[in-house]
Amino acid sequence: MAVSMPAISFKSVSKAYPSPRGPKATGAGSTFLALDNVSFDIEEGEFFGLLGPNGAGKTTLISVLAGLTRATSGQVQVLGSDVQADYAMARRKLGVVPQELVFDPFFSVRDVLRIQSGYFGVKNNEAWIGELLESLGLSDKANANMRQLSGGMKRRVLVAQALVHKPPVIVLDEPTAGVDVELRQTLWQFIAKLNRQGHTVLLTTHYLEEAEALCGRIAMLKNGKVVALDKTSELLKGASANVLRFKIDSELPIQLARRARITGRIVQFPAHSALEIEQYLAAVREAGLQAQDVEIRKADLEDVFLDVMGAAEVAV
Numbered sequence: 465m466a467v468s469m470p471a472i473s474f475k476s477v478s479k480a481y482p483s484p485r486g487p488k489a490t491g492a493g494s495t496f497l498a499l500d501n502v503s504f505d506i507e508e509g510e511f512f513g514l515l516g517p518n519g520a521g522k523t524t525l526i527s528v529l530a531g532l533t534r535a536t537s538g539q540v541q542v543l544g545s546d547v548q549a550d551y552a553m554a555r556r557k558l559g560v561v562p563q564e565l566v567f568d569p570f571f572s573v574r575d576v577l578r579i580q581s582g583y584f585g586v587k588n589n590e591a592w593i594g595e596l597l598e599s600l601g602l603s604d605k606a607n608a609n610m611r612q613l614s615g616g617m618k619r620r621v622l623v624a625q626a627l628v629h630k631p632p633v634i635v636l637d638e639p640t641a642g643v644d645v646e647l648r649q650t651l652w653q654f655i656a657k658l659n660r661q662g663h664t665v666l667l668t669t670h671y672l673e674e675a676e677a678l679c680g681r682i683a684m685l686k687n688g689k690v691v692a693l694d695k696t697s698e699l700l701k702g703a704s705a706n707v708l709r710f711k712i713d714s715e716l717p718i719q720l721a722r723r724a725r726i727t728g729r730i731v732q733f734p735a736h737s738a739l740e741i742e743q744y745l746a747a748v749r750e751a752g753l754q755a756q757d758v759e760i761r762k763a764d765l766e767d768v769f770l771d772v773m774g775a776a777e778v779a780v
Contacts (some may be wrong), residue, residue, distance in 0.1 A: 470505035470543045471633050471664035472529065477502040477538035479524055479688075481613045492677070497536070498524045502687040506681075508543075509630075512658075513679030515769060516622055520685040522668045523563065526637050530560045531664075553754070556584060559631035563638045565618050569611045573621055576610060577628050584629035596624040599654045601647075616643045623651060633664045640671060652678065676700075676765035684772050692772045697767070703763030703771070705734035708741050710748075710755040717751050720744075725770065731756055734767070735760065 465753065480495035499521045508511045516522050527533035529540055531547045531554065540547045545554035568576060581589040597603045600620045605613060608774065610621065623639065634655065640648045656678065659665050669675055675682060675696070682699060684692040692699065712728045715721070725732045735741045748755050 466660055468508060470541070471508045471510065471543055472506040472666060473539075473541040474502050474504055474529075475539045475541075477525070477528060477540060478536050479521075479528060479533065480536045481540050496520070497688050498514045499528070502538070502685075502688070502690055504683055504690060506664060506666060507661070509662050510681060511659050511679050511680040512667070512686065513675040514666060514668045515675060515682060516668075516685035517773060519687075521688040522685055523637060524688075526560065526635055526666075526668065530558065531555060532622075535630075536577070556632050557631055558635060558770065559626035559629065560635045561626045561637060561639050563641065565615060565622070567610045567618055567621065569609070572607050572609055573597070573613070573624075574606045576621060577624055580625045580628045586629050592630065593628065596627060598778065599650075600624055601650050616647050619643055620647060625700055627658075631690070632662070633666070634658065637668050638670065639667075639668065640674065648674075649753065672765045672769055682765075684769065685758055686773055691775075699768050700763065700765065703768050705736045705763060707761050707763055707767060708733045708735040708744055708758070709761055710745075710758040712748070712753050712755060716748070720747055720751070731755075734763075 477499055478497060478501055478591065479499040480497050482495055497617065502521070502525060514522050514525070524533060528535045529542070529547060531551050534548065542554040545557060547554045548715045574597070577593045577596065578589070581587075581593070594603075597606050600623055602617070602620055602624065605617055610618065613621065619639070623636075636655070638650060652653070655665060664680075665677060667675065679696055681695050682692070683690055694702075709730065709732045712731055713729065716724060716726070716731060723733060733744050735744070745755055745758070
């Protein structure tokens with residue numbers, strides 16, 4: 465019986481840069497480890513999330529995967545093709561949507577997709593190009609020059625470019641950063657459809673509700689290391705508490721604020737029991753404040769993410 469291979473395989477991947485800064489520096493004049501012995505596999509057909517704070521190493525890892533950056537050590541494969549030793553085959557199997565809006569201002573949207581098809585040697589691709597334009601809401605912009613498009617429309621074209629050669633593995637690096645709700649919904653409907661058809665998807669995003677809704681498994685990076693790797697359901701199941709959430713119109717006392725997650729007027733505390741909930745609310749009342757719109761909710765991926773990052777910080 466044939467043994468299936470991972471869609472993406474990272475084996476002991478490290479990436480070092482000169483001129484070190486910050487806590488990962490190994491000494492004056494030495495190197496900074498942007499990636500530190502990263503190892504995990506993504507199976508065929510998975511919708512996989514790669515999460516981490518800014519500077520965690522997510523984009524560096526994707527750059528290594530795409531062959532844009534050479535790893536200092538380790539090996540990366542796409543469906544069995546090494547991204548360095550067999551770059552052409554690995555790149556053909558991969559479609560990458562980058563963070564940056566990079567585009568050629570001299571061509572129309574349709575011409576950009578035709579040129580990208582030619583880059584991969586794909587002929588007679590008009591039907592698929594038409595489907596991409598329709599699915600991503602670009603049909604009425606097909607003959608527009610790239611310079612004429614809004615930022616959101618340009619991002620749609622980047623997605624279409626990444627998919628024009630029908631890659632079995634799709635990498636989305638912050639694909640919905642700064643885009644409107646309509647594009648987010650259109651994009652996720654289309655990508656979810658491709659995933660159901662068997663395409664493997666690797667997603668990085670700071671919108672953790674997207675990762676929770678879409679990703680079956682998640683890896684979390686911090687300081688270039690994998691600090692969590694599990695099914696999304698298991699990560700949520702392992703959350704330490706429910707969450708007490710309310711609004712206030714004034715600042716919390718420092719001793720309370722240190723234990724809370726505060727976003728504007730919204731205050732959230734991890735709550736392990738009914739007694740702990742009452743103690744928090746009593747402390748708010750004793751401070752002369754009034755809690756409004758009080759609710760108890762289940763911990764979500766953002767809560768898990770903050771717990772994991774906090775634990776990783778303590779471990780360092």
